[in-house]
Amino acid sequence: MAVTAAQRRARAKVEYDAFLAVCPSRQLLDRISDKWVTLVLCALGGDGPVQPAEGHGRRVLRYSQLSRQLAGVSQKMLTQTLRTLERDGLVTRTVTPTVPVTVTYELTELGVSLAEAVRTIKAWAESHMDDVLAHRAAHDEEPTA
Amino acid sequence: MAVTAAQRRARAKVEYDAFLAVCPSRQLLDRISDKWVTLVLCALGGDGPVQPAEGHGRRVLRYSQLSRQLAGVSQKMLTQTLRTLERDGLVTRTVTPTVPVTVTYELTELGVSLAEAVRTIKAWAESHMDDVLAHRAAHDEEPTA
DNA sequence: CAGGATCCCGCTAGATACTG
DNA sequence: CAGTATCTAGCGGGATCCTG
Numbered sequence: 001m002a003v004t005a006a007q008r009r010a011r012a013k014v015e016y017d018a019f020l021a022v023c024p025s026r027q028l029l030d031r032i033s034d035k036w037v038t039l040v041l042c043a044l045g046g047d048g049p050v051q052p053a054e055g056h057g058r059r060v061l062r063y064s065q066l067s068r069q070l071a072g073v074s075q076k077m078l079t080q081t082l083r084t085l086e087r088d089g090l091v092t093r094t095v096t097p098t099v100p101v102t103v104t105y106e107l108t109e110l111g112v113s114l115a116e117a118v119r120t121i122k123a124w125a126e127s128h129m130d131d132v133l134a135h136r137a138a139h140d141e142e143p144t145a
Numbered sequence: 146m147a148v149t150a151a152q153r154r155a156r157a158k159v160e161y162d163a164f165l166a167v168c169p170s171r172q173l174l175d176r177i178s179d180k181w182v183t184l185v186l187c188a189l190g191g192d193g194p195v196q197p198a199e200g201h202g203r204r205v206l207r208y209s210q211l212s213r214q215l216a217g218v219s220q221k222m223l224t225q226t227l228r229t230l231e232r233d234g235l236v237t238r239t240v241t242p243t244v245p246v247t248v249t250y251e252l253t254e255l256g257v258s259l260a261e262a263v264r265t266i267k268a269w270a271e272s273h274m275d276d277v278l279a280h281r282a283a284h285d286e287e288p289t290a
Numbered sequence: 291c292a293g294g295a296t297c298c299c300g301c302t303a304g305a306t307a308c309t310g
Numbered sequence: 311c312a313g314t315a316t317c318t319a320g321c322g323g324g325a326t327c328c329t330g
Contacts, residue, residue, distance in 0.1 A: 028277070029183050030180060032177075035178045062291085064291065071161035075292080076323070087285070088277045089281070101292060117265055122173070128259070129172065130169070132235070139234070207311085222302090224313065
């Protein structure tokens, strides 16, 4: 039987998986590839969308505050994201047994450093995003040329 | 009718969308949040998974070479990613009408600068990923404590 | 208030086949 | 070789309900 295309695809996939699993960079890239992760990082880092007016580095936010800051996020994704970040030692979860339970989240040292790295990307965006948009507009206008 | 929860959700979503659309940083974050985008950027930037041994900054790669380098990517995603990057002025697509058509991709200046930003993230990953993994392992072992 | 469990929809991304 | 077009499955992620 013609076991060429399909088989080779499968092989390629295996190699790729093994390959990916080994490389830590890839794992991290995959992690920050999560939209909400970067946003939570930003929010907790202080350079969220909403002007914090408090400076940044590290902020203590409650679950509901994060929920508000990130606006469109569903609690499912927020919780899921926070748990992942907590698991990875990027944020700390603090439960204060007040009358209605209060839970706060804060970046760890590790989280702060990652947030800074993300900030680098944001900085690039702020500097070059208009170029990107210009290119995009130009490209869209080109009909056939 | 109880038009509270649902309605407010909808409103929140609109605000969030408008909000997001305005912020260029978000658009960029969304873009690099694309797994393949970052990988293509790395491959074209020279710090791909496979040791290029050529240094980096800018590399000229053919479609098939990229396909091989990124291993697990489907041609659909690769093409889609490349077209997006081209549209955004991050890569250039060059068609050389040889016998079997030859198409090469290369980073633009803009692309190079973004690739450098991405490299920052990769650098962070290489420095701290083991910490992350350690935290993760520790967290996973905790049963009830 | 914080979040777990569940259902379910939509869109993404993969596989397949075809073209220039 | 370098794509395009189509079909489909899988799961990411939203909404809703419920708990402590």
